Amino acid sequence: MASSGFLTLCPxxxxxxxxxxxxPLRRLSLLRISASSSSSSSTEFKISFAPSSTKSLxxxxxxHNPSAPPLPLVIPWIVRDENGNLKLQATPPAGFLQAMSExxxxxxxxxxxxELASAPKQSKAxxxxxxxxxxxxxRLSKVLAAAGVASRRSSEELIFGGxxxxxxxxxxxxxxxxxxxxxxxxxxxxxxxxxxxxxLHFALNKPxxxxxxxxxxxxSVVSLFDDYWKSWNKTNPGLPRPRLFTAGxxxxxxxxxxxxxxxxxxxxxxxxxxxxxxxxPQEYIATIEGAIHRRHLIAIxxxxxxxxxxxxxxYVELLxxxxxxxxxxxxxxxxxxxxxxxxxxxxxxxxxIHSLKRVRIGGFRLPSDLGLGKYMELKEADLKLLGxxxxxxx
Numbered sequence: 001m002a003s004s005g006f007l008t009l010c011p012x013x014x015x016x017x018x019x020x021x022x023x024p025l026r027r028l029s030l031l032r033i034s035a036s037s038s039s040s041s042s043t044e045f046k047i048s049f050a051p052s053s054t055k056s057l058x059x060x061x062x063x064h065n066p067s068a069p070p071l072p073l074v075i076p077w078i079v080r081d082e083n084g085n086l087k088l089q090a091t092p093p094a095g096f097l098q099a100m101s102e103x104x105x106x107x108x109x110x111x112x113x114x115e116l117a118s119a120p121k122q123s124k125a126x127x128x129x130x131x132x133x134x135x136x137x138x139r140l141s142k143v144l145a146a147a148g149v150a151s152r153r154s155s156e157e158l159i160f161g162g163x164x165x166x167x168x169x170x171x172x173x174x175x176x177x178x179x180x181x182x183x184x185x186x187x188x189x190x191x192x193x194x195x196x197x198x199x200l201h202f203a204l205n206k207p208x209x210x211x212x213x214x215x216x217x218x219x220s221v222v223s224l225f226d227d228y229w230k231s232w233n234k235t236n237p238g239l240p241r242p243r244l245f246t247a248g249x250x251x252x253x254x255x256x257x258x259x260x261x262x263x264x265x266x267x268x269x270x271x272x273x274x275x276x277x278x279x280x281p282q283e284y285i286a287t288i289e290g291a292i293h294r295r296h297l298i299a300i301x302x303x304x305x306x307x308x309x310x311x312x313x314x315y316v317e318l319l320x321x322x323x324x325x326x327x328x329x330x331x332x333x334x335x336x337x338x339x340x341x342x343x344x345x346x347x348x349x350x351x352x353i354h355s356l357k358r359v360r361i362g363g364f365r366l367p368s369d370l371g372l373g374k375y376m377e378l379k380e381a382d383l384k385l386l387g388x389x390x391x392x393x394x
Contacts, residue, residue, distance in 0.1 A: 067227045141174035145264055146196050148243040163188050174369035180205055197242035199263040201378040205370045206258045207235035212249040221246060224373050256358035257366040281314060286330045289352040292318055306338045313345060327354055362386045
């Protein structure tokens with residue numbers, strides 16, 4: 001039995017002819033559509049399905065006029081026009097046919113296709129030349145500093161003084177590109193190892209009376225690592241001993257957290273950031289002689305001039321009294337990192353310091369169980385807390 005239904009669309013008449021006949025495929029029913037317009041703003045479509053017939057694939061003429069030619073074969077598509085109104089048309093939308101013809105890519109394939117499109121087009125010969133002559137080579141002064149021979153500046157002085165030879169010839173240019181795996185380098189008659197020491201980063205609890213010097217002074221913070229070198233050759237056979245130095249400084253009377261490393265490249269970024277106005281915050285605990293009043297806190301928070309620059313602390317707090325600490329204590333957070341900044345802030349407020357200790361740099365806090373003169377090797381998570389400026393490398 002044939003079934004019928006009604007479909008109402010807005011706005012006006014969408015068909016140029018009153019009737020259409022659809023015979024799409026074999027074994028499918030005939031679809032007859034008739035349109036009628038009324039005085040209202042809606043157009044009514046009457047759709048009826050005739051029983052399927054497999055005897056003929058040619059549609060019959062209209063029953064009202066047997067001699068009339070066959071009605072055209074159309075597939076009705078209900079689409080929206082430029083004004084957003086629904087209309088009935090005999091052809092599919094152009095966008096639909098285009099979407100059907102294009103293969104669909106998964107998000108992973110799209111990402112790979114984008115990466116391939118943005119990848120630089122370089123020949124194998126160009127990449128081989130870069131890897132062999134540019135990528136692996138470094139400046140001679142940088143190689144000497146990384147090998148622990150001396151600081152970057154002292155290495156340049158050795159080169160200028162003719163104390164360094166490369167492949168049997170004296171080299172006097174620190175910018176000379178060398179490759180440890182290929183070139184033979186001698187410093188003061190001693191051959192440089194083909195292997196560079198690993199990058200080391202330590203957090204040290206500096207005691208009072210020790211200076212942040214990279215020399216061989218008896219009370220240098222580097223001398224606190226003498227026990228570390230005793231087992232170096234045993235734990236790192238064949239590797240040269242690295243040269244340690246401090247990132248930043250603490251004056252001789254200040255105790256607490258300081259970073260010690262041999263990673264000169266990344267530590268320069270760390271020190272540069274400490275000097276900027278957006279540098280890493282540094283937290284100090286100052287023990288004060290005498291009582292602290294509100295006016296003292298206001299004076300510290302207003303800041304003072306240090307090295308020609310007006311420095312204002314980020315935070316000032318009077319800590320609660322403790323039974324084992326009879327003197328009052330202040331917690332001061334600064335970011336300028338200038339020489340004697342915290343001491344100048346306290347002195348300008350009319351207070352006298354008994355002791356000063358740095359307990360935090362960036363997001364890394366000095367462990368409470370790390371005793372004076374003791375150190376700990378920093379892990380990747382610890383380095384990230386230090387403002388992600390010091391990165392572990394090999």
